[in-house]
Amino acid sequence: GFANVDLDRTRRTGYPETIYCSGKTKEQILKIAQSIFSKESRVLCTRIDHDKAGYIQEFFQESTFYDNANCLVIGSKPAIDTKSYIAIVTAGTSDIPVAEEAAITAETFGNDVKRVYDVGVAGIHRLFAKLDIIQGAKVVVVIAGMEGALTSVVGGLVNKPVIAVPTSIGYGSNFNGLSALLTMLNSCSEGITVVNIDNGFGAGYSASVINHL
Amino acid sequence: GFANVDLDRTRRTGYPETIYCSGKTKEQILKIAQSIFSKESRVLCTRIDHDKAGYIQEFFQESTFYDNANCLVIGSKPAIDTKSYIAIVTAGTSDIPVAEEAAITAETFGNDVKRVYDVGVAGIHRLFAKLDIIQGAKVVVVIAGMEGALTSVVGGLVNKPVIAVPTSIGYGSNFNGLSALLTMLNSCSEGITVVNIDNGFGAGYSASVINHL
Amino acid sequence: GFANVDLDRTRRTGYPETIYCSGKTKEQILKIAQSIFSKESRVLCTRIDHDKAGYIQEFFQESTFYDNANCLVIGSKPAIDTKSYIAIVTAGTSDIPVAEEAAITAETFGNDVKRVYDVGVAGIHRLFAKLDIIQGAKVVVVIAGMEGALTSVVGGLVNKPVIAVPTSIGYGSNFNGLSALLTMLNSCSEGITVVNIDNGFGAGYSASVINHL
Amino acid sequence: GFANVDLDRTRRTGYPETIYCSGKTKEQILKIAQSIFSKESRVLCTRIDHDKAGYIQEFFQESTFYDNANCLVIGSKPAIDTKSYIAIVTAGTSDIPVAEEAAITAETFGNDVKRVYDVGVAGIHRLFAKLDIIQGAKVVVVIAGMEGALTSVVGGLVNKPVIAVPTSIGYGSNFNGLSALLTMLNSCSEGITVVNIDNGFGAGYSASVINHL
Amino acid sequence: GFANVDLDRTRRTGYPETIYCSGKTKEQILKIAQSIFSKESRVLCTRIDHDKAGYIQEFFQESTFYDNANCLVIGSKPAIDTKSYIAIVTAGTSDIPVAEEAAITAETFGNDVKRVYDVGVAGIHRLFAKLDIIQGAKVVVVIAGMEGALTSVVGGLVNKPVIAVPTSIGYGSNFNGLSALLTMLNSCSEGITVVNIDNGFGAGYSASVINHL
Amino acid sequence: GFANVDLDRTRRTGYPETIYCSGKTKEQILKIAQSIFSKESRVLCTRIDHDKAGYIQEFFQESTFYDNANCLVIGSKPAIDTKSYIAIVTAGTSDIPVAEEAAITAETFGNDVKRVYDVGVAGIHRLFAKLDIIQGAKVVVVIAGMEGALTSVVGGLVNKPVIAVPTSIGYGSNFNGLSALLTMLNSCSEGITVVNIDNGFGAGYSASVINHL
Amino acid sequence: GFANVDLDRTRRTGYPETIYCSGKTKEQILKIAQSIFSKESRVLCTRIDHDKAGYIQEFFQESTFYDNANCLVIGSKPAIDTKSYIAIVTAGTSDIPVAEEAAITAETFGNDVKRVYDVGVAGIHRLFAKLDIIQGAKVVVVIAGMEGALTSVVGGLVNKPVIAVPTSIGYGSNFNGLSALLTMLNSCSEGITVVNIDNGFGAGYSASVINHL
Amino acid sequence: GFANVDLDRTRRTGYPETIYCSGKTKEQILKIAQSIFSKESRVLCTRIDHDKAGYIQEFFQESTFYDNANCLVIGSKPAIDTKSYIAIVTAGTSDIPVAEEAAITAETFGNDVKRVYDVGVAGIHRLFAKLDIIQGAKVVVVIAGMEGALTSVVGGLVNKPVIAVPTSIGYGSNFNGLSALLTMLNSCSEGITVVNIDNGFGAGYSASVINHL
Ligand SMILES: Nc1ncnc2c1ncn2[C@@H]1O[C@H](COP(=O)(O)O)[C@@H](O)[C@H]1O
Ligand SMILES: Nc1ncnc2c1ncn2[C@@H]1O[C@H](COP(=O)(O)O)[C@@H](O)[C@H]1O
């Protein structure tokens, strides 16, 4: 067929290939999903909308569509296989879709996730009220748009790895997330690494790898 | 001569023309300074180095060179003519030269200035330890390089105007201050306005205008 | 719920949280509005369109939708609580929606606002004809797109703080407002501070803080 | 030799090839100059420093080095061959070297030039005081750095072609002249065309072509 | 009303205010048009679509809509009042709408225009075949997208002013016209000045000013 | 007519003018196609959608529309006139439309093409499995979006010319293909040259020229 | 003094404040170092040159300067306190200074580091020859300039966290490391997170945090 | 040692590893050169200055330093092993160093090179005068700075592969070669592929690969 699915990936990297659905037709997604599902017990589809997901779900016995994450998981829900957990923190309410992409990714890969949403620095007491959840995690994902300052504040308060996700929330000189991206790359706090703008999947994946160490 | 000094500026804007010395020869600076000093009791020269300042100082009876601000003030030291004060806050120690340009500008224009330096968000308790000084000011200048996150945190904690100054401190994707500039323009906190990268003069000037309201 | 509304903000900054509605569903806006309105006498919603506003208005006894500002104010109209006024100046007619966002914000927070629209430098006599209104204000907001030159001209003629708002009006190398933004950040006039492209809200907010000093 | 001088240019475009000396050795410049001078009565060298100019001048009977323009003219001074004149206007004193490059270029090509320097919009009365000189010209060159707003103001006040030259004077978000360049390209005034940053030569050349129409 | 039309512009600059219709409602355009038409015999509206133009035309006795230029001219067709003519040259067929905006602008202001379209450098013999028309003009407008190389070739072959208009035709690293804009600003040919991307109006206006010298 | 078709191109460059259909009306495309087809046995139309292609096909006896390449070929299918072949390699499945534009272009110009799709570096064994096909080609086209790393890996493994095509597949800091473009321009492997983002046509054309050497 | 050292940092984040020496005078560095050393058994100074380091070393009994890392460690060499190790991989030899900054940082914080240098994709067999060292690490740091493609290849071959460091090695459209930065942010391989250009320190720090989990 | 030289490269790609000397010490270059020379009969060093070259030359019996190319070739001069030749064309004299890097690279790899320098489009007759040399080549390298328009003109006149090299010659909005780079990537002529700014080596290498087909 048109695609050359990487069916060996679990052996090499520990996880099967995830299907990035943006720009693929529903028929293409289906074929790739079937190919992976023939070897794996679970397939994660990201950036998939309600309609494409509905089409795919008809072909599988068990699957779940996560609306606010734009994710479809084919196969049974995974059990949590770690004792430690991942904290996923957002600055605003508008960052939640990206956070949910990260959360569903991590949960699909067997992680326990705790969500701490809408605690941005404009009202920093909201962060301090949830600090124990954040400090108790094995790895922290911080998701923020606009100027993304929350990352630096969290970075200065924890002794665990922090994965930062800039979002494209904002306008004008935000330049579709560039502002938050630069903030996170230039953070004066230590222990912060960064993924692409709006890349909830990448953050959830890396957090899962770290949480399973 | 070559220059067309704006000797009417005090009448219109309340302050005489300040001499921006970068890229001017010491002879040019001297001529402009003499022209302004013939009508004003005090002249501020910014972006002036030790050597040019020394040359100029020979021609005036009273003058002070501020080394870490790269500023020269010709004429007597001004008295403080306001009851309220300006707080000037920096994230790091490397931001101090820009802060001093702001401070000397504000002091030259008759303001009481309180300095709160090196309280960036990597160790946010340092900010909270000085919060009463900041909250007591009539106007706050926040100066930060790298990702500039301090501005948003301060903005969420005060009910006074905040003037943000991005500095060019940093490297790589800092892009000579672009990172901090975008942070400050996109802040999720309210009441923050921004001046050019490294423009301590502009911040000190605007803070002075507000402090004299 | 999904949101973690900052109900303590009035105590800290003097104003309640404003709801930025772009990218939020009408149900989300309603919940946040109800949460804030339970503690405050007035709620400002910005970047809200006619339809969402209509939905929200059904749930409150008193509210006003400002069409050309894309703002909804829940609660009664505020009284003017200041003697001084804010001048809001635009270069063109296309900048008016941003100006109205600034004006409604300022009026909602108790300010007297005087509007001076369409006085850009292509016909600079229009500015001079209104100069007394501008010079009489306690703080001036200048709003301009394209090349934004009006800001520098106004800055050279007043002795009060000037808040500059670049707009995204223009095309080609305007780069969605970047041109006006850079103009304002690099102004050769003094006393000018800048907010994000199209950020009428931020300018109205900061002007209100200054007008209440 | 290494160079392939365009000795036919006067026939096609009305002017001989000008030597852009930046990045050429003094020996290269000399060879090119000799080649052109063998066919033309005058050779213009731009972006040439004091040392290279001195070396070249030894080889020619008559030549003049213009220090603040970084220009060398080989051959006799040209007579003014036009009745109308070119006005060259700058915003600040730091823009003068670019203005002089334009002026020497225009004068070398036989034009009468009137200089109006340091009349930027921070003190706009300085412009109005010289407006009759500007309005009397057949073509106006406006040269400005920082935010370059002067161009738009002049553009709104004259009925003659305006050639705008952005300069690299400024710092921070000036981005080496980008700010002034964008201002000039996006001007809300009409009748303005633009040349490259610091391109005094190009402006002087185009002004000469227009002045000779 | 909302607008502050510059009714004095003809006296100052020789031409009435043109209405830039993008982003204005048809009612706004009508009011501005009526205000200008009360003092001028002709009104030019640019960036206007078929529908808005139809609405406006109902209110005036005589008017013409130019479809491929997106221009509406209210009032009678102007007579040609110059002996010399303007050549308008394009590189491709896709650049024609911008060229027509320039042509209609110039014709509305009384100029004789000769069109030379689709003569880009990929087939440079097409340019040479029309060179006499181009060389016979008093001023040449060159319009090109993609890499815009045509401008430099024309610039090297004429002794008249060349106004270059970059268009947004292209894709990928064309960056919506940036590529052609930079080409034109950096041209190795002399006598070229540049207007904003897609700014046919500006080029036609400036060409008219020059053609009337 | 409006267009000035380059009917001499085959003589000069070996190939007739290809019609770039984006932004042209179907009537314009038809006229240009008829003009070229009157002199050539085959016409290639790129960036054409299903509807426009259908309209054009009515007017010609023989033609083929390639759906996933957005290409229409008017005239009979060409015979393969070369012994050597071109390998066209993609990193992902989303890059296939660009690859097909390259493939159809090359086939239309008489080349034998071998397709190697979806062998990106995330699963590099897929590349090694097809290495003999790639190494056997006379010229290799590598097409990749996101970070485009495949190009460098292929470049280090072949001794034939490699033409790299960045695609706009990706999001966030991909900046519509800029990321892959910069990767390819800065490759540490040798023998790689680059065409514009998404320019499958250009790659297929250049590969054909090389394959016919 | 001028600095407000964060002496509480070890308690909060597990590590003391590191001194970033670029732009600080040797006297400033000394004071900050003494302040930290009074509470900690070891102080790391980065971006310090030979001369400043020599000055500082006079004031401490035990210290080591790492020439090719531009790092100074004050205090005794730390013991390795982890069983697992960190692999630090570079694409070229020019990336080694950044790699050494990462390595010294990690070693100073008690980690075992294995170096795998100069294995870039232009000769990919060099990478495969060292793959077991890389796959055996608990966390992998990949450092590359130019186009940075090595990161994606490594990312596809390991099941451990990968921290990517773009370097500023390259020229032209490398834009001082932007090219490698974008490559790493847009990698098609999973499990990769990114730090700032040339930020060896940040990578070593984060790797240490992960290696100690 | 520090470097991991790719001694297998000739087998894979047909050419040994070339040493890019910028940023390497003379001792590092020597070691790498000795390692390659132990297996190959010739080593090419690029971006090497006079001093480093002198140091290296002491250690080898036969070597040649090319001053205006900044290249050092260790070993005997290669014989020309092809019948066809490569044409290397520049727009200006300032582009010659990049052209010589390309020429020496191609000659070192056994090619016959014909140089056509200083034939830019400002005087396009210079190009036509040399057209037969260019059209007779098997592959053409076109090197240009400023706006780089020469590439498109050449591209429209030959039926052989054209490799375009943008140079960083220019100033202002040239942005260190970005202008010429974008021109070449967006060329309306076909058959053009592009290498990095100032990358004469890459162009010479690719031209050699094609010339040997
Ligand atoms: N028009 C506006 N522009 C910028 N910020 C705004 C605007 N309206 C409200 N805000 C602020 O945006 C923040 C809301 O973020 P969120 O939690 O995502 O709703 C609050 O701090 C508001 O005060
Ligand atoms: N197509 C156009 N491109 C650029 N400027 C234009 C155009 N058409 C009209 N203008 C100018 O735009 C200004 C109108 O600004 P506004 O007050 O927002 O309508 C006037 O000065 C017009 O002369």
Ligand SMILES: Nc1ncnc2c1ncn2[C@@H]1O[C@H](COP(=O)(O)O)[C@@H](O)[C@H]1O
């Ligand atoms: N440090 C500074 N940053 C920005 N502007 C300044 C600074 N110092 C002085 N200025 C202003 O720069 C302008 C001087 O322009 P010029 O005529 O070139 O000297 C005056 O309006 C000054 O008030």
Ligand SMILES: Nc1ncnc2c1ncn2[C@@H]1O[C@H](COP(=O)(O)O)[C@@H](O)[C@H]1O
């Ligand atoms: N997909 C394509 N991408 C880039 N250029 C193309 C493409 N298809 C055709 N062309 C070229 O674009 C030019 C057409 O420009 P125009 O006169 O505007 O149609 C011709 O030189 C074609 O050879």
Ligand SMILES: [Mg+2]
């Ligand atoms: Mg919120």
Ligand SMILES: [Mg+2]
């Ligand atoms: Mg500090």
Ligand SMILES: [Mg+2]
């Ligand atoms: Mg108007």
Ligand SMILES: [Mg+2]
């Ligand atoms: Mg001045």
Ligand SMILES: [Mg+2]
């Ligand atoms: Mg065409």
Ligand SMILES: [Mg+2]
């Ligand atoms: Mg795939």
Ligand SMILES: [Mg+2]
């Ligand atoms: Mg190497």
Ligand SMILES: [Mg+2]
């Ligand atoms: Mg030349």
